[in-house]
Amino acid sequence: MSATDLLLLSLALFSLGGVAGLLLRANDRAAIGAAGFAGAAGGAVGLVAGLLALTAPAATVDLGGPFPFARLLLRLDPLSGLMVAVICGLALVASIYSLAYVREYAGRGVGAMGFFTLSFVASMVMVVTCDDAFWFIVFFEMMSLASYFLVIFDQNEEAVSAGFLYFLVAHAGSVAIMAAFFLMANAAGSFEFADFRAHRPSELVASIAFVLALLGFGAKAGMIPLHIWLPRAHPAAPSHASALMSGVMIKIGIFGVVKVGIDLLGGTVAWWGLLVLALGAISSVLGVIYALAEHDIKKLLAYHSVENIGIIMLGVGTGMIGLAEGRPLVAVLGLMAGLYHLVNHAVFKGLLFLGAGSVIYRVHTKDMEEMGGLGRTMPWTSMSFLIGALAISAIPPLNGFVSEWYTYQSLFVAALDGTFAVRFATPIAATLLALTGALAVMCFVKAYGVVFSGAPRSRHAAEATEVPAPMVIGMVLLAAACVVLGLAAPAIAPVLASAAAATLGLSTVTVADGALLMPGDGGHTVLSTPLVALLLIGLATLPALIASISSVARRAPRRGEAPWACGYVPDGHMTVSAGSFAQPIRMFFAPLYAVRRSVAAVDRAIEARFDGFVAACRRNETIFDTRLVEPVVDAAVRIGRRAQVLQSGDLRIYCLYIVAALVALLLVTLH
Amino acid sequence: MPSFAQLLVALVQVLLLAAAAPLASGCLRVLRAKMHTRHGPGVLQDYRDLVKLLKRQDVRPPAAGFAFRVMPIVMPATLLVIGMGLPILTRATPIAALGDLITTIYLFALARFFFALSGLDSGSSFAGIGASRELTLGVLVEPAMLLALFTVALLVGSTNLGDIGTAVAAGRPQAIAATLLAGIAFAFTCYIELGKLPYDMAEAEQELQEGPLTEYSGPSLALVKWSLSLKQLVVVAWFVGTFVPFGSATETTFSALAIGLLAFVVKVAVTLFAVGVVENSVARARFRLTSRHTWLGLGIASLAFVFHLAGL
Numbered sequence: 017m018s019a020t021d022l023l024l025l026s027l028a029l030f031s032l033g034g035v036a037g038l039l040l041r042a043n044d045r046a047a048i049g050a051a052g053f054a055g056a057a058g059g060a061v062g063l064v065a066g067l068l069a070l071t072a073p074a075a076t077v078d079l080g081g082p083f084p085f086a087r088l089l090l091r092l093d094p095l096s097g098l099m100v101a102v103i104c105g106l107a108l109v110a111s112i113y114s115l116a117y118v119r120e121y122a123g124r125g126v127g128a129m130g131f132f133t134l135s136f137v138a139s140m141v142m143v144v145t146c147d148d149a150f151w152f153i154v155f156f157e158m159m160s161l162a163s164y165f166l167v168i169f170d171q172n173e174e175a176v177s178a179g180f181l182y183f184l185v186a187h188a189g190s191v192a193i194m195a196a197f198f199l200m201a202n203a204a205g206s207f208e209f210a211d212f213r214a215h216r217p218s219e220l221v222a223s224i225a226f227v228l229a230l231l232g233f234g235a236k237a238g239m240i241p242l243h244i245w246l247p248r249a250h251p252a253a254p255s256h257a258s259a260l261m262s263g264v265m266i267k268i269g270i271f272g273v274v275k276v277g278i279d280l281l282g283g284t285v286a287w288w289g290l291l292v293l294a295l296g297a298i299s300s301v302l303g304v305i306y307a308l309a310e311h312d313i314k315k316l317l318a319y320h321s322v323e324n325i326g327i328i329m330l331g332v333g334t335g336m337i338g339l340a341e342g343r344p345l346v347a348v349l350g351l352m353a354g355l356y357h358l359v360n361h362a363v364f365k366g367l368l369f370l371g372a373g374s375v376i377y378r379v380h381t382k383d384m385e386e387m388g389g390l391g392r393t394m395p396w397t398s399m400s401f402l403i404g405a406l407a408i409s410a411i412p413p414l415n416g417f418v419s420e421w422y423t424y425q426s427l428f429v430a431a432l433d434g435t436f437a438v439r440f441a442t443p444i445a446a447t448l449l450a451l452t453g454a455l456a457v458m459c460f461v462k463a464y465g466v467v468f469s470g471a472p473r474s475r476h477a478a479e480a481t482e483v484p485a486p487m488v489i490g491m492v493l494l495a496a497a498c499v500v501l502g503l504a505a506p507a508i509a510p511v512l513a514s515a516a517a518a519t520l521g522l523s524t525v526t527v528a529d530g531a532l533l534m535p536g537d538g539g540h541t542v543l544s545t546p547l548v549a550l551l552l553i554g555l556a557t558l559p560a561l562i563a564s565i566s567s568v569a570r571r572a573p574r575r576g577e578a579p580w581a582c583g584y585v586p587d588g589h590m591t592v593s594a595g596s597f598a599q600p601i602r603m604f605f606a607p608l609y610a611v612r613r614s615v616a617a618v619d620r621a622i623e624a625r626f627d628g629f630v631a632a633c634r635r636n637e638t639i640f641d642t643r644l645v646e647p648v649v650d651a652a653v654r655i656g657r658r659a660q661v662l663q664s665g666d667l668r669i670y671c672l673y674i675v676a677a678l679v680a681l682l683l684v685t686l687h
Numbered sequence: 688m689p690s691f692a693q694l695l696v697a698l699v700q701v702l703l704l705a706a707a708a709p710l711a712s713g714c715l716r717v718l719r720a721k722m723h724t725r726h727g728p729g730v731l732q733d734y735r736d737l738v739k740l741l742k743r744q745d746v747r748p749p750a751a752g753f754a755f756r757v758m759p760i761v762m763p764a765t766l767l768v769i770g771m772g773l774p775i776l777t778r779a780t781p782i783a784a785l786g787d788l789i790t791t792i793y794l795f796a797l798a799r800f801f802f803a804l805s806g807l808d809s810g811s812s813f814a815g816i817g818a819s820r821e822l823t824l825g826v827l828v829e830p831a832m833l834l835a836l837f838t839v840a841l842l843v844g845s846t847n848l849g850d851i852g853t854a855v856a857a858g859r860p861q862a863i864a865a866t867l868l869a870g871i872a873f874a875f876t877c878y879i880e881l882g883k884l885p886y887d888m889a890e891a892e893q894e895l896q897e898g899p900l901t902e903y904s905g906p907s908l909a910l911v912k913w914s915l916s917l918k919q920l921v922v923v924a925w926f927v928g929t930f931v932p933f934g935s936a937t938e939t940t941f942s943a944l945a946i947g948l949l950a951f952v953v954k955v956a957v958t959l960f961a962v963g964v965v966e967n968s969v970a971r972a973r974f975r976l977t978s979r980h981t982w983l984g985l986g987i988a989s990l991a992f993v994f995h996l997a998g999l
Contacts, residue, residue, distance in 0.1 A: 391753055412793050420793075436996070450829045457799060470752075471810050544785075555764045573745035573746070573747055575747055575749055576746040577749070578749065579750070592818070596815075
């Protein structure tokens, strides 16, 4: 079977599972099973389709469709293949996880949840593969709607208000995207992307279209300052849906920027890349700064999505700069770094959200202060979460480090040459990336430490047990993927580099040789994650040996009394909490938190304006009534009143009318 | 991939570092005693401390879990890996695949991650505060460190530490002022990384009962104390190998390596002497004012970057 056949098969499986979930909604167990297994099967098939398409030339299928002006074209090229693989891979894992996790929601419409989750996944697959602006918008809207229903699934006040905000931002974004597509369609004379590529608009129109698309897709990606909805909407959804939203949906925003900026518009203008780079740097630093201040574990993870979108945008922006300045090495390295981080973030953020879901499944709260000590009672969850935390903190030799290393290298190679703006901006972006990395380490030491280490801080935390097998399998699969994407980087990086090169229309560069990773012939440097892992394990034997010899020779380690608290009896409140741990950062970076308050003020102002707008609409809605409808009605009534005078109810007068009418008719005919 | 000779050099240099680490911290203790006009213990006192600790039983707090157990193994292992990648005896990095400046910075982050996590895991409030401070210092220092190294790497055209050292030794960077300023900024950030006064924040003995070390005992404490002294040597070697590479071996012959070792010992001794003098003549900085000091570091690094842009 070809990749496109597999893609259609996986879409059919998703649709089938979704419909089955709806039909079986009376029986919770059956509905969960149908949606879960169909999702897993569709995910597995789609993953294979995406991986096949990664290295194959672009292939297009024409599905026709009911509209004469827009054919439903599906196109699998390396970029969309990568996106399909990421979406379906995470859908596979989330579906396995959902088999156990969704039982928590039994009796609250799990059939509908399955339907929305699978239509969400299917619409994402369609968005990244369809090759026509009209259908793109249709599926983009479907994706927003399906995820909206997942956000408001809990039906409490917070979820509904978060959902409403999400709904507004998503639609404001799609309006901007539509406008961008109209500008391009105007120049191309059709809605098909193939024509967009062939007939590009003038530079001014292209720039306007790009900025509109960047705003629209940036809102979907959660780029600062369009991120306000993300930390509210993602935590509100069920955890496997949060994993899909944070892991893959926001990547559709990045995909859109790459698609419009590079694929459709050709990426000919250098300041587009600089703009993406600047927004990426701001998003990464502010995202992680705000994450540090959170106590709600899912909000913390959601803010980290803002951060990682920023890091991906650093790579994509560098790639766009390279393309516009005619530096193929910078272009391929940058885009490849961005794509690599996109894949990695989907994996570790999916893992972390599933881990958070597992913890919430047992502790029944999202507040980290109520957790603690779960490492001993939930060993699988805690180890998987630790791997995810290390990966997202870009700790070598895991996957997050590899993609950040490539991001640094692409920034470095870009800074070696080129215009002053590029040589000025890229080292600053690298410095901000270093700041982001250090803050992420702090944030995930806090997240892991407060949730899994130390003593339990609540009854639920003390009584927690390991989650059911499907949830463990889901997390372990993703944890393994984090390790593989890190250690097998020398095999994976060239594939991504060729996908990036194909998207850019350039020839690929050497990014790996044997077990070594290298930034082409740019940085004259190499890295080998397998070697780092090997040496870490090898050299760990030395201290391990020392420790074991001394404990064999003497006595085994003993579990002592409570920690030392200067002679006082230690209690749970003395230990460091999520708030006090991050307090120094809140102190040192106070101005950046002030920015958030002012952004929140803008947010409130927008909300107030919106309320005002609704009120004004409500007022103005009656204009038609008072000016148009009411006068007509009044006139009709008045005429009726007049007419009533004729109808007195006297039989003789009616006879008179008949005679008068006859006479009149006779006169007319005689005449 | 490294050849056998390169691997051997890397292993020898890192084992020498590991063996000499307690000696270096012992020397610093003697220097401190002299400056306090005390007799103080001998230079070998730290070895005696370690041997004594290794004989004791390991006692763990009840809340301690996985992170607390593995930190005494992960931290020295990470520092040893970093040590293998630095240009110490030779001008070039013995293992190029480890000697990238970004890899080195992020390997330090691995050590820091577990060091801080063990503090939280112990359940002790002192250890928790120490962990928080350790990471905060990382946040404040890393950007300046990266910008300083990035600037000099841009001058040289490579992010490999050995390449940078080679170019500096040959006087290749055209912008002398930028190189000097980057060196100063890097030296300053390295000094903060050493955790010495006035920036003795995370393991502050008088303030926090040695922070994340509070609850460690016996062999674990021995391993952690050893890795902290190893960290000092590794950080100093990092600075020396990148900005003061003079004397190190340009070829892998025995005599060249011996001269390289001698030169390294002299350079480290001088650096540590300077560090000791500074450490013992200043008071502790207030933690909440640290950011002012680190802004200075970032300022110098930015200046170096601006000089590089101007080509000075």
